[in-house]
Amino acid sequence: MDFTKLDGLIPAVVQDETSNEVLMVGFMNEEAWRLTRERGFVTFYSRTRQTLWMKGETSGNRLLVRQVMLDCDEDTLLIKVRREGDGNVCHLNRVSCFVTYIENAEVGERR
Amino acid sequence: MDFTKLDGLIPAVVQDETSNEVLMVGFMNEEAWRLTRERGFVTFYSRTRQTLWMKGETSGNRLLVRQVMLDCDEDTLLIKVRREGDGNVCHLNRVSCFVTYIENAEVGERR
Numbered sequence A, B: 001m002d003f004t005k006l007d008g009l010i011p012a013v014v015q016d017e018t019s020n021e022v023l024m025v026g027f028m029n030e031e032a033w034r035l036t037r038e039r040g041f042v043t044f045y046s047r048t049r050q051t052l053w054m055k056g057e058t059s060g061n062r063l064l065v066r067q068v069m070l071d072c073d074e075d076t077l078l079i080k081v082r083r084e085g086d087g088n089v090c091h092l093n094r095v096s097c098f099v100t101y102i103e104n105a106e107v108g109e110r111r
Helices: A030-039 B030-039
Strands: A010-016 A022-028 A043-046 A051-054 A063-071 A077-083 A098-101 B010-016 B022-028 B043-046 B051-054 B063-071 B077-083 B098-101
Touching (some): A010 B022, A022 A077, A030 A051, B022 B030, B022 B043
Antiparallel strands (some): A043 A051, A063 A077, B010 B022
């Protein structure tokens, strides 16, 4: 895996194993990736807080790793998970962090 | 949208509008995002080549923008697309760039 392109970080896309909904994107350094595999729960490196954090460690809304895929450039992970706790991944109490629909972006609709 | 966290770039997750399969992750700077909206086809900024590129511009395998969602931190995009051309997004002639299954990662399976 190539951690060099973003100063030691790679993006990890988290997807619900059942609905295939994209839940969030976080970043992992090598230690976060090691801990994710070791514990079986998604663990990120927070760029703003500059620390490791297991998603849901305090809230209970952990992300149980079910399947991991690496992309063809070997610089991005796709992690299929089972949502634990109340199932809300976003801190805004939503299932997914992708909450804001961007108007005027669906150019394809107008064709 | 917050382009400051990665030196002017944000990750964009591309998802098939029908199957919900995650196809690839690329990066956009502000100009790539502007062009994506203007043209209606996903346009990235290549970190390795340091240039803008419309995905599929030469191959015909363009990604027609159908819906765009922004995440709660306003630093990541989720773009639902319709695949054009032969429908293979990956340069390895696969639908998705996430091609490598990582063994021993599915810790959840062993619980």
